[in-house]
Amino acid sequence: MPRETFQRELDQLVEEVVELGREVESSLGTMVEALQGQDGEIAKREIGVDSRFKERGAEIDEECMVLQARQAPVARDLRLVYTVQAVTNHLVRAGTLCEHICHAIVETGGADQDSDLSATLSEMARGARSLFGEGLDVFESRDIDRARDLEAADDKVDLLYSEAMNLVVNPNKEESGSPEWRVRAALMVHYLERIADHGVDVGGRTVFLVTGERMESAMRQYRERRIDSDED
Template identity: 60%
Template sequence: MPREVFQRELNRMFEEVMELGDGVSEALELMTSSMRERDADLARRVVGSDARFKSRGAEIDVECMMLQARQAPVARDLRFLHTLQGVTNHVVRSGTLCEHICAALVETEGHERDDELDATLIEMAGLARDLFRDGISVFREQDIERARGLQAIDDRVDLLYSEALGLIANPSSGPSGTPEWRMRAALMTHYLERIADHGVDIGTEAIFLATGERIEDAMDRYLHRNDG
């Protein structure tokens, strides 16, 4: 395979992964709107999407392996394909978690909720959605500086995660929600925290792609760039 043809194939794979990421971003937007508006019909639009995301992710994985088999890639190409496979995995897992949350919203439609806990979950959902969307944008643009800023947003998600767990363990004095809703709220708390983590991981893959360094090594180098 001539080099220019191979490069076009690599570019095509990149766009396919980004399109998959955009599809999951749209699902996360519906999920967040469903939580905010208490509109289970929005969540129903996401239920069933997981199979589609997984199928497309599997196709991309096979295509990446086929590209490696058809031509002996140089180190940069191997890093590129390896990174695309890693990003695809994070995208598909986020899509799965999004569908789990939407299924929970459908199953608890009309249930009484703990307003304070619900507000915390809605805030978490908005941040997780933004982190995932930003992670895709950072990777698409290979913006290393923005990649390094994603962790600060994730720290806010972690604080809300702790707050939500506290409210689950110690309900507020008002209506605490039905047992079914509280059980699913506990699961949604974990799912949202993981979606946020996947968003950070997607963005920081840009650092590995550009430098060959994992985020821990790159961050240490960046923080100590003026030492000595």
């Protein structure tokens, strides 16, 4: 196949993105563990990951720029380079939010907590991590069938977000937690919701990579096509 070097560079780029994504996913796993156990020591392990993720993101960005300058990618190659840049941004952003949450866990260690809100936070964290991982799986496998499920999973995280915000605004009078913890909890709720959104966006970007259509439009066409083929 012509352009072997170019293809190798593209493959390597994708590998680097997936690798970065798996590292972020691993940090999210640690964050979930720290949140569930309210363990500041575990959370401390992830302090500092943000700068590492940003550095890796900048390297991938640079490689994309050089590829565009040297290889003038078009069509699927152009969509890939464009998608890699966008996905990398989502991964790095999710990593940054993960570190913010770990900071919050460390800084509120030992503070009084609202057990209901705590439980909802943990459930949200598990949902967000899982969604992020699934988004990354979609990107790695290019299996856009699975991208359809991401939005449904995100609806569940959004429901937990509403529930958590409700608990923040209407605290349990007997066990409302310290004010500082409540403020941090509200921020964590927001961060977790954003992490889940980044996972959905990674899947959506993959739909564009494969089909050339924005996710909403591509999914609509896809559903219509499935109905047609079912009738055959």
